[in-house]
Amino acid sequence: EAQVTQNPRYLITVTGKKLTVTCSQNMNHEYMSWYRQDPGLGLRQIYYSMNVEVTDKGDVPEGYKVSRKEKRNFPLILESPSPNQTSLYFCASSSLLAGGGLTQYFGPGTRLLVL
Amino acid sequence: AQSVAQPEDQVNVAEGNPLTVKCTYSVSGNPYLFWYVQYPNRGLQFLLKYITGDNLVKGSYGFEAEFNKSQTSFHLKKPSALVSDSALYFCAVRPETTDKLIFGTGTRLQVFP
Numbered sequence: 432e433a434q435v436t437q438n439p440r441y442l443i444t445v446t447g448k449k450l451t452v453t454c455s456q457n458m459n460h461e462y463m464s465w466y467r468q469d470p471g472l473g474l475r476q477i478y479y480s481m482n483v484e485v486t487d488k489g490d491v492p493e494g495y496k497v498s499r500k501e502k503r504n505f506p507l508i509l510e511s512p513s514p515n516q517t518s519l520y521f522c523a524s525s526s527l528l529a530g531g532g533l534t535q536y537f538g539p540g541t542r543l544l545v546l
Numbered sequence: 547a548q549s550v551a552q553p554e555d556q557v558n559v560a561e562g563n564p565l566t567v568k569c570t571y572s573v574s575g576n577p578y579l580f581w582y583v584q585y586p587n588r589g590l591q592f593l594l595k596y597i598t599g600d601n602l603v604k605g606s607y608g609f610e611a612e613f614n615k616s617q618t619s620f621h622l623k624k625p626s627a628l629v630s631d632s633a634l635y636f637c638a639v640r641p642e643t644t645d646k647l648i649f650g651t652g653t654r655l656q657v658f659p
Contacts, residue, residue, distance in 0.1 A: 473651040481645060521589055532578035532597045533640050537589035
């Protein structure tokens with residue numbers, strides 16, 4: 432089954448304790464992205480990657496890091512989480528084939544609470 | 547600044563009635579337009595997209611959307627709403643010159659029996 436998986440699905444942590452949220456896709460997509468969803472703000476892009484070893488900042492990259500060492504994986508790293516990073520996080524992937532328009536397929540989400 | 551607006555936080559409609567969820571955008575060039583749906587405790591699911599061609603686009607679950615270039619709108623429609631259509635709907639735009647999607651703030655659709 433074609434899918435995007437994220438782990439963990441739920442995470443409670445404390446301020447300053449480094450954490451990683453993993454994302455993996457099995458569709459051989461070149462493009463991967465991280466979003467955060469907050470009430471009243473919709474989805475905002477954190478980072479995206481056009482291919483292996485190619486990453487770029489989205490609209491709200493502060494406090495986050497990413498890496499793209501393999502095509503299928505795109506982990507999101509919070510080096511020193513703060514309470515304002517409490518949010519619902521989504522990973523997404525997309526093919527870059529012409530005509531697709533960058534249609535994105537989303538993972539199930541990771542709900543993060545930073546105390 | 548490039549943006550997407552969903553002017554209604556919530557839309558209420560009776561089952562069997564037609565529904566419309568509004569979306570307008572402000573981007574330069576020819577955008578790619580999308581609608582996604584989010585059910586409770588789930589990720590976003592792709593509904594439909596406009597890339598080029600016919601202004602009326604048909605998608606999953608009987609939904610359709612009409613691209614109106616002069617009004618810069620891409621409203622989501624369905625002729626007959628179902629209770630199971632109740633969910634959060636997001637409009638998204640990809641400006642022609644970028645590799646990013648800009649999402650609206652979402653509209654909650656509530657269909658009453």
